[in-house]
Amino acid sequence: MEYSILKTYNLFLLTIFFLVLADSTLALAKHAGIxxxxxxxxxxxxxxxxxxxxxxxxxxxxxxxxxxxxxxxxxxxxxxxxxxxxxxxxxxxxxxxxxxxxxxxxxxxxxxxxxxxxxxxxxxxxxxxxxxxxxxxxxxxxxxxxxxxxxxxxxxxxxxxxxxxxxxxxxLFGEWWKADTEKIISQALQTGGGPNISDAYTINGLPGLFYNCSAKGTKVVRLPFNTSVELVMQDTSIIGAESHPLHLHGYNFFVVGQGFGNYNSSKDPANFNLVDPAERNTVGVPSGGWVAIRFLADNPGVWFMHCHLEVHTSWGLKMAWMVMDGKGPKQKLPPPPADLPKC
Missing domain, CATH: 2.60.40.420 (Cupredoxins -  blue copper proteins)
Incomplete structure (x- = not known):
């Protein structure tokens, strides 16, 4: 009798567990992506x-x-x-x-x-x-x-x-050139001078109503999987200082500090925001100033980092992070697709 009651109790628990599991599965299916x-x-x-x-x-x-x-x-x-x-x-x-x-x-x-x-x-x-x-x-x-x-x-x-x-x-904000933009950048790279400026700014592809040096090779930095990275970017321009929107592929990062003038490695870290820093994928390096970011290299692959002003990328303001595979199966970059273009 005691065994029968215990067996029935276990079956009851198993039924409850199955119902909970079924409900959870349905909930996940309801919110699963397509x-x-x-x-x-x-x-x-x-x-x-x-x-x-x-x-x-x-x-x-x-x-x-x-x-x-x-x-x-x-x-x-x-x-x-x-x-x-x-x-x-x-x-x-x-x-x-x-x-x-x-x-x-x-x-x-x-x-x-x-x-x-x-x-x-x-x-x-x-x-x-x-x-x-x-x-x-x-x-x-x-x-x-x-x-x-x-x-x-x-x-x-x-x-x-x-x-x-x-x-x-x-x-969508953009720019419009009357000339062929591929010829513009090609000429700028050949002469070393700045490219011709655009003829108009655009919103959703339409202009407003009032409109009548050799490239450098890309530097690559290797990172072991799960490396904690702190990067300080300093604007060193003396003539024509300007803000550079630096974009990191593959990651969001935290902006932990920024300032004007030269970065002081012995004093400035004390003022870093490590409580609620802004999370970004692009950050402007202030004109004549610096910005400090942090990210965790937990996404294997080769990730481009560059100034999003196109001419600055052409002039060499770019690099790449090569994040190595981790040990776990979900910490490795899958093999390339069969149709990945060949050089």
Missing amino acids: TRHYNFNIQMQNVTRLCQTKSIVTVNGQFPGPRIIARDGDRVVIKVVNNAQYNVTIHWHGVRQLRSGWADGPAYIAQCPIQTGQSYVYNFTITGQRGTLFWHAHISWLRATLYGPIIILPKKGVAYPFPQPFKEVPI
């Missing part, structure tokens, strides 16, 4: 701006390019087919590529470019992010016309971190 597919056809398109028509590189003939919409937790698969005469790569700016470094995009850092007539599938999962980011070409100056928004919505059933908007309208 796979979203996009096709990017890189093609030339005639576009008229400032009373002049020229042929530019576009995605699907659109300028700016199409928007990508996904939710936190979604897998995004973008097939890029290059039908233009230029080699192309696409970077998903601000998206944290967790063990998906093959999808990051910077040419000759994460991948070789997609050559004319070739294709490549960018495959990544959005994890723990929401907000508005953007994608753009990441080779030469093609991003002048190859760019568009990435809109990441919260998971279904998860509230916005602010009152839900009535309507969302992406606003």
